Amino acid sequence: MKNVKIKKILSLLIVAVMLITSSAYVVVSASDAPPPGAATTDIYSSWAYWDVSMAQDVYGLGNEGTYSNFRGVLSEPKFQAVIDSLNSKFGTDEKTEYKDPDAVTRGEVIDELYKIIGAALKLDNMDTVSACDYFVQNGLINGRADGDYQLDQTCTVQEMIVFAKRVYENLSYALGLDSKGFCWKVTGTGDNDVNTVYLFGTIHFGDSSLYPLSKAIEDAFASSKNLGVEADISAVSQEDQQYMMDKGFIKDGTTIEDLISADTYKLYADACQKLGLPETTYDYLQPWMAYLLLSDMMTASGSSSDTGSDAMAAAQKDALLGIDMHFLNEAAADGNKNIISLESLKFQVDLLDSFSPELQEYLLNSLVSPQTNSTDADAAANSSDSSSAAVSAEDQASIVHQQFLQMLDMIKKGDDTTLVDYLGLNSLESDNPIITEYNNKFIIDRNKAMAEKIESFLSDADSGGDYFIAVGAAHIIGDYGVVKILIDEGYTVERVG
Numbered sequence: 001m002k003n004v005k006i007k008k009i010l011s012l013l014i015v016a017v018m019l020i021t022s023s024a025y026v027v028v029s030a031s032d033a034p035p036p037g038a039a040t041t042d043i044y045s046s047w048a049y050w051d052v053s054m055a056q057d058v059y060g061l062g063n064e065g066t067y068s069n070f071r072g073v074l075s076e077p078k079f080q081a082v083i084d085s086l087n088s089k090f091g092t093d094e095k096t097e098y099k100d101p102d103a104v105t106r107g108e109v110i111d112e113l114y115k116i117i118g119a120a121l122k123l124d125n126m127d128t129v130s131a132c133d134y135f136v137q138n139g140l141i142n143g144r145a146d147g148d149y150q151l152d153q154t155c156t157v158q159e160m161i162v163f164a165k166r167v168y169e170n171l172s173y174a175l176g177l178d179s180k181g182f183c184w185k186v187t188g189t190g191d192n193d194v195n196t197v198y199l200f201g202t203i204h205f206g207d208s209s210l211y212p213l214s215k216a217i218e219d220a221f222a223s224s225k226n227l228g229v230e231a232d233i234s235a236v237s238q239e240d241q242q243y244m245m246d247k248g249f250i251k252d253g254t255t256i257e258d259l260i261s262a263d264t265y266k267l268y269a270d271a272c273q274k275l276g277l278p279e280t281t282y283d284y285l286q287p288w289m290a291y292l293l294l295s296d297m298m299t300a301s302g303s304s305s306d307t308g309s310d311a312m313a314a315a316q317k318d319a320l321l322g323i324d325m326h327f328l329n330e331a332a333a334d335g336n337k338n339i340i341s342l343e344s345l346k347f348q349v350d351l352l353d354s355f356s357p358e359l360q361e362y363l364l365n366s367l368v369s370p371q372t373n374s375t376d377a378d379a380a381a382n383s384s385d386s387s388s389a390a391v392s393a394e395d396q397a398s399i400v401h402q403q404f405l406q407m408l409d410m411i412k413k414g415d416d417t418t419l420v421d422y423l424g425l426n427s428l429e430s431d432n433p434i435i436t437e438y439n440n441k442f443i444i445d446r447n448k449a450m451a452e453k454i455e456s457f458l459s460d461a462d463s464g465g466d467y468f469i470a471v472g473a474a475h476i477i478g479d480y481g482v483v484k485i486l487i488d489e490g491y492t493v494e495r496v497g
Helices: 003-013 015-026 046-058 076-090 106-121 131-137 157-174 215-222 238-248 262-274 287-301 308-320 323-334 345-353 357-368 377-382 393-413 416-423 433-458 482-488
Strands: 182-187 197-202 226-229 338-341 467-472 492-495
Touching: 046 157, 046 323, 076 106, 076 157, 106 131, 106 157, 182 215, 182 433, 197 215, 197 323, 197 433, 215 323, 226 323, 226 433, 238 287, 238 345, 262 287, 262 357, 287 308, 287 345, 287 357, 287 393, 323 467, 345 433, 357 393, 357 433, 393 416, 433 467, 433 482, 482 492
Parallel strands: 197 467, 226 338, 226 467
Antiparallel strands: 182 197, 182 492
């Protein structure tokens, strides 16, 4: 395996662990609720929570003024801001028109949204298929059993947002703008196998272009009673965070400079300074923790323009848009799913802390060394003289960020073949003992353990239903991945979507 590929794999698999320490800032929780005394109309209804969250935080529909007075009467300015967003996204140019701009009706909302649908999809039957019929046929509107959709009644702000979010996704699916992802359906052949397990390969960082995920994937999630993730970062306790701090920080009077070579430390300190990290922080990180912190900040910021708290804020934002958080938040909105951790925070921290000093420095060096793009792993590991640096710390952040974007693109396209090759997941053998340690501990052994748990899920009669397992894509794909392990064990594994 090449030096650069270790960095790519860790960026894909474990990047969210560092952000566990800041989980209160990235997890949608009660802290997001309106402050005491806020007007009732400023609190959206529970049934609208997921749609409002996706519309605002992911799809960016409307503007800041859109997301207030949720239960109040919809006015033209609020709706126009959303129309403008949809026009921009789908290349349309629709203008709104109402009988009363201060009290827009439900019928007017779906009529205007239907115009955008018609323009974006170039529909030629809009004269014969009404807006209401189209919305009903495509599941964009819910009504009473007698077909009364109350189109003449004024629309609330939250109803408009729900309609707009559904239209956004409807158009994304129709135009092929959804993310295909890597998802497999696993079933057994024996009488003891009572459940279906869906395996979905995630990336822990993301951006808004990653959504919506394909309808087939969202349907598989919706049909499952249980959500499995590597570690539930939406339920991190203070004890968990303290454990990570105790393991990740040096407290015996020494510093990281005592644990790594002088050349690596020089490169590391320069990268930290460029990212705005104080010496009082970066000098007391264990090498594995230092790697995670820098990797997170470089992956998110991509340049020296984001430093210090801004770079960490960017990392937190990208973690919130990661697929793990997407499904954890969607499960919270559903309220009826069991969340299962295949591993735990403690397990992941102990795993990283168990890496040999040589491997920890190797990983850190792979991130900060100007030789990062070398195709020769040993040359990259052994040639870290900063005086020969051809790549600046700013460029290093850009390189890491571009690697993240490349992997993101492969996931959006559902191109697991290219990702396997990009990460070198079919060739995990190495004569280098450092690489062998990494491959065995971080990939191969964990994949086997995950596969064993998934086998137990298939036969768990007390589970209440099927499982949707969302773990790092590099655990799922390739010759050593969970899919291959389960196929070799005789399970039926079919691609979804």
